[in-house]
Amino acid sequence: MNGIHDMGGMHGMGPIEVREDERPFHAEWEGRAWGLIRAAGPFGPARRRNFRYEHEILPPAQYLQMQYYERFIKLLVDRLIAAKLLTQAELDSGRADPASPRFTPRVTPANVAEQLARRRSLRRDDLRIAPRFRVGQGVRARNINPVGHTRLPRYMRGHRGTIVADHGIFDFQDTDAEGYTLPDRAQHVYTVSFSARELWGETANARDTVHAELWEDHLER
Amino acid sequence: MANEADRPVGRRKFLSDAAAGTAGLVAAPNMKSPEPADRPAREQDQGHQAAPSDVALRVKALESILVEKGMIDPATIDAVIETYESKVGPRNGARVVARAWVDAAYRKRLLADGTAAIGELGYGGAQGEHMVVVENTPAVHNLVVCTLCSCYPWPVLGLPPTWYKSAPYRSRAVIDPRGVLREFGVTLADDVQVRVWDSTAEIRYLVLPERPSGTERMTEEQLAALVTRNAMVGVAKVSAPRGAAA
Numbered sequence: 001m002n003g004i005h006d007m008g009g010m011h012g013m014g015p016i017e018v019r020e021d022e023r024p025f026h027a028e029w030e031g032r033a034w035g036l037i038r039a040a041g042p043f044g045p046a047r048r049r050n051f052r053y054e055h056e057i058l059p060p061a062q063y064l065q066m067q068y069y070e071r072f073i074k075l076l077v078d079r080l081i082a083a084k085l086l087t088q089a090e091l092d093s094g095r096a097d098p099a100s101p102r103f104t105p106r107v108t109p110a111n112v113a114e115q116l117a118r119r120r121s122l123r124r125d126d127l128r129i130a131p132r133f134r135v136g137q138g139v140r141a142r143n144i145n146p147v148g149h150t151r152l153p154r155y156m157r158g159h160r161g162t163i164v165a166d167h168g169i170f171d172f173q174d175t176d177a178e179g180y181t182l183p184d185r186a187q188h189v190y191t192v193s194f195s196a197r198e199l200w201g202e203t204a205n206a207r208d209t210v211h212a213e214l215w216e217d218h219l220e221r
Numbered sequence: 222m223a224n225e226a227d228r229p230v231g232r233r234k235f236l237s238d239a240a241a242g243t244a245g246l247v248a249a250p251n252m253k254s255p256e257p258a259d260r261p262a263r264e265q266d267q268g269h270q271a272a273p274s275d276v277a278l279r280v281k282a283l284e285s286i287l288v289e290k291g292m293i294d295p296a297t298i299d300a301v302i303e304t305y306e307s308k309v310g311p312r313n314g315a316r317v318v319a320r321a322w323v324d325a326a327y328r329k330r331l332l333a334d335g336t337a338a339i340g341e342l343g344y345g346g347a348q349g350e351h352m353v354v355v356e357n358t359p360a361v362h363n364l365v366v367c368t369l370c371s372c373y374p375w376p377v378l379g380l381p382p383t384w385y386k387s388a389p390y391r392s393r394a395v396i397d398p399r400g401v402l403r404e405f406g407v408t409l410a411d412d413v414q415v416r417v418w419d420s421t422a423e424i425r426y427l428v429l430p431e432r433p434s435g436t437e438r439m440t441e442e443q444l445a446a447l448v449t450r451n452a453m454v455g456v457a458k459v460s461a462p463r464g465a466a467a
Contacts, residue, residue, distance in 0.1 A: 008368030008419065010392040016384050016404055018451075024305045024380040029277035034305065034380070035298030036284055043292055052370055068371070068386050070276050077283065086286065094282040096289035103291040112300045116309075117346035122423050151421045153368055155395065167351065170423055189422050191353075196415075200396055207414040210395050213422030 001053075001147050002154060004060035009155040009200070033069040037076050038116065042106040044079040051075070053149035053179035124169045124186045131188040132216050137163045139192060139219045148175035152218040156210075159198050164211070165191040172215055187216040310379030313344045314427055315448035317354075317377060319441045322432045332356060335427065339377060349376030349425060355418060356429040357455070362413055363428045364402065364455035366394035367420040374425035378450055385454065395419060405456040428455040435461040 007013070025031035054075050055063070066074070080086035090097055107115050133139055141156040151173050172185035193211050196204035287293045317339055321328035331338035335352035339345065352374060355363040367373065368391050373381040384390050393401050398415045402408070409415065418426045430452040436444060451457035 006369055007388055007392040008366075008394075009396040010388075011396075013388040013392045016387065016389045016393075016401065018384045018405070019382070022382045024310065025302070026383075027277065029280045031302040031306070032284060032298055033276075033280045035301035036280065036287070036293065038301045039293040039297040040287055055370070064388060067276065068383070073276075073280060073283065085290075085292070090286050091279075091282065094285065096286045100290060105292060105294045105297065107297050108294055109296040109300055112297050113304070116301065116304055119346055119350045121350040123351065151369065153419065153421060155368075167422075167424060173422070189424075191424070205399065205411060205415065207412070208398065208416070209414070210417045210419060212419040213424050215422070 001056055001149070002145055003056045004063045005052075005056045006154050008153050030069045033073045037069075037072050038112075039105070039107045040076060040080070043083070043085055043103070045083045047180070048079075049179035050149045050173070050175045050181060053175055054078070056149060057179070122171045122173070123167075124171060127169050127186055129169055129187065131166055133163050133166075133188070133190060133219060135163050135166060137221075139163055139190075139221060141192070141194075141214065142218055142220050144218075146174060147177045148179055150174045150218075152214060153212065155199060156192075156194060156212060156214075159194055161192040161194040161198070163190045164193045167191065167213065170215070172217065174215070174217065185217070189213050189215050190219070192219070305380055309375060311377075311448075311450035311453065312445070313342075313379075314374075314377035314450070314453045315445040316342055317344070317427065318429055318448045318453065319445035321354075321429055322444055323441045328429075331429065339427075344376045346376050348372070349374050351424045352377070352427060353418075353424050354427045354429050355416065357431045357458075359431070360413060361416060362402070362407075362409055362455065363416045363418060363426075364394060364398050365418045365420065365426040365428060366391060368392070368395055369419075369421060372420040372425065374427055377427055378453060382450065402456060405451065407456065407458060428453050430457075430459045433459050433461040 025034065055071060058066070058071070058074075063071070077086065077091070081088065087097065087100075090100070138160060139162070140160050141152060141158065143158040144150070144152065145157075167189045169186050170189045172182055172187055174185075175181055190213065191211055192214050193209050195206075196208035196210060197206055199210055284293070284295065284298070288295055317331065320342065321331050327338060327341075330341075331354050335354040336345070336350070338354075339349065339352050355365075357363055366385075371381050371386040371391075373385060390401065395417050398417050399409060402415075420426060430448065432444070433447070436447070439447075447459050447462065449457055449459065452459045
């Protein structure tokens with residue numbers, strides 16, 4: 001979707017504020033929030049929308065204003081409410097409804113290290129699909145404007161680049177209009193190099209490049 | 222291009238102004254709030270200035286509800302915090318960089334297959350499944366961003382710093398990388414090529430910075446101590462320690 005999250009090339013967001021020697025968590029609640037997300041993550045609806053899509057559909061002002069971990073917590077809460085594992089009344093009272101079902105933790109002190117370290121590769125080494133493009137070939141990022149989640153940033157659409165690497169076959173991450181994964185769409189993913197001038201015009205340095213990984217469905221000859 | 226660092230407006234003020242300007246769009250969070258959800262939007266905005274304690278209370282309430290339901294064990298949360306505060310972080314990436322600086326064969330393997338070479342040092346897992354290492358040279362400077370999200374190579378760099386996740390960095394790194402670098406104190410000559418890597422898919426990037434001159438006699442461990450997170454994202458160079466012969 002053409003949302004506020006797709007901000008590559010936007011102006012007016014202000015200066016970059018850097019804190020020296022920044023720690024992973026700035027306040028106790030941030031660490032608790034991140035731990036909650038990792039610990040409660042396995043609970044929720046059986047059929048899940050793309051998690052990034054759930055961030056992207058937040059109203060733009062809210063997206064910009066919410067702190068990172070705050071945004072994740074909101075989405076965790078929304079998911080648990082949607083799956084009827086949590087109610088607004090419980091959140092308001094700060095207590096679990098005595099009548100609500102009881103569960104067993106899925107992430108535990110015994111398996112958390114293994115859970116955190118687990119690889120979640122989307123590469124499909126089990127499939128054999130011939131690539132449509134080859135390294136060195138010129139391509140154009142398609143001019144598409146899907147309303148679901150897409151990994152093709154707006155600033156690349158319609159621009160010409162060159163394939164510089166083929167990373168093999170990956171499950172496609174773009175979704176349908178409701179944010180659900182499209183089935184059976186695994187395809188090659190390539191690194192595409194765009195010249196900064198192609199993307200931004202003549203004021204860009206002629207040597208500079210911007211690279212991104214794009215799926216075949218994002219590209220045309 | 223204008224150096225935005227000169228602008229006298231802080232990000233928090235900027236964002237609160239932006240939110241006030243579009244107050245009607247700011248939806249009340251679906252979570253417990255100490256004030257009624259239907260209070261005027263401008264009041265909500267002012268309330269946001271005190272957000273940390275408000276959020277902290279909501280997170281605490283959520284944790285205790287989920288513990289009551291048996292969905293989580295608070296000790297698991299302690300373990301997650303411990304992992305990201307002391308085990309997974311930029312010191313891992315710094316060891317990878319230092320090894321590449323002292324071991325030419327390792328450097329070659331690292332640039333050819335980042336995931337495997339990083340795995341040799343015991344680092345891997347979530348958000349590091351497919352690593353590509355890009356090398357800075359006198360002619361090429363690499364800069365990593367995720368314009369669409371905040372994708373970052375956790376096993377080697379830990380959780381991303383706030384600036385990496387921020388709208389100013391994500392928006393400008395691709396259109397004005399040289400201006401962004403200047404803001405971080407790195408000024409590049411026009412004949413140095415800047416390569417920006419937008420982490421749009423499942424590949425995660427680590428920048429292999431240039432080894433500073435004057436460090437020839439340093440051990441691998443001493444070298445690792447010089448390597449900063451910012452250098453491995455590409456917004457800084459690695460400096461020799463004070464007193465090192467140039």
